[in-house]
Amino acid sequence: MRLIITALMVLAVTAMQSYADESNADEYARARAALVREIEANVRQTQSYLGREVLDPRVIAAIGKVPRHEFVPAEYQSSAYLDQPLPIGYEQTISQPYIVAVMTDLLQVFEGGRVLEVGTGSGYQAAVLGELCDEVYSIELVEPLGVRSGALLQRLGYDNVHVKIGDGYAGWPEHAPFDGIIVTAAAPHVPEPLIEQLRPGGRMVIPVGRPFGAQRLLLIEKTVAGDLVENEVLPVRFVPLKRGE
Numbered sequence: 001m002r003l004i005i006t007a008l009m010v011l012a013v014t015a016m017q018s019y020a021d022e023s024n025a026d027e028y029a030r031a032r033a034a035l036v037r038e039i040e041a042n043v044r045q046t047q048s049y050l051g052r053e054v055l056d057p058r059v060i061a062a063i064g065k066v067p068r069h070e071f072v073p074a075e076y077q078s079s080a081y082l083d084q085p086l087p088i089g090y091e092q093t094i095s096q097p098y099i100v101a102v103m104t105d106l107l108q109v110f111e112g113g114r115v116l117e118v119g120t121g122s123g124y125q126a127a128v129l130g131e132l133c134d135e136v137y138s139i140e141l142v143e144p145l146g147v148r149s150g151a152l153l154q155r156l157g158y159d160n161v162h163v164k165i166g167d168g169y170a171g172w173p174e175h176a177p178f179d180g181i182i183v184t185a186a187a188p189h190v191p192e193p194l195i196e197q198l199r200p201g202g203r204m205v206i207p208v209g210r211p212f213g214a215q216r217l218l219l220i221e222k223t224v225a226g227d228l229v230e231n232e233v234l235p236v237r238f239v240p241l242k243r244g245e
């Protein structure tokens with residue numbers, strides 16, 4: 001008898017657990033949908049900078065799909081779908097979703113494409129890119145962050161996202177050239193190796209400026225002839241791109 005009661009209790013707890021998981025999943029999906037609407041509104045408000053009123057629907061769909069709550073520390077999970085940067089430890093941050101959406105849109109990544117990211121951080125931007133192109137190569141300088149994000153991306157099934165620990169200033173020459181390069185930390189100037197590793201016809205999105213000072217988000221296009229065309233998009237604020245030893 002006692003055995004049966006225990007078994008029933010286990011069943012009830014399991015049922016409650018899966019009910020809770022499901023309603024959490026619904027709640028996160030609703031929060032993500034609201035976040036997408038907020039990003040769309042922010043894009044309309046900043047259209048004079050962006051030169052457009054709406055982002056690529058594929059980018060919007062990727063933001064609507066990637067579970068940002070998995071990429072933030074447990075204590076910030078309830079804020080995961082606010083349009084804000086959040087601390088991820090080691091004095092680093094996960095970028096504001098609007099910025100992730102705008103930078104991804106500027107890259108114009110496509111199926112079959114290969115992208116390099118400098119500054120894996122939480123892994124969120126890499127996951128968004130992983131939804132949109134074939135292969136993502138992402139470099140993180142802070143070892144525990146890179147290890148944690150690499151494992152998380154694996155657990156979530158992003159097999160096309162490859163994380164390595166190292167100084168992203170040097171790029172990842174073994175996998176170059178890249179169709180797109182995205183840098184998610186601000187550098188005083190555009191690292192030369194990254195320019196070299198950009199395919200002719202490719203695009204780079206990078207914040208450039210002083211650490212914690214005025215920074216500009218740049219879109220750099222490499223023409224088929226190999227010339228560089230630079231466009232300033234937005235004033236931004238990123239953590240600094242550091243140099244490894």
Ligand code: SAH
Binds near residue numbers: 092093122140168241
């Ligand atoms: N893309 C991240 C945002 C990360 S913040 C996300 O979606 O969460 C910028 C990251 O760049 C930090 O994690 C920081 O440690 C890393 N970083 C700084 N300098 C670097 C360098 N030279 N090479 C690689 N990563 C660097």
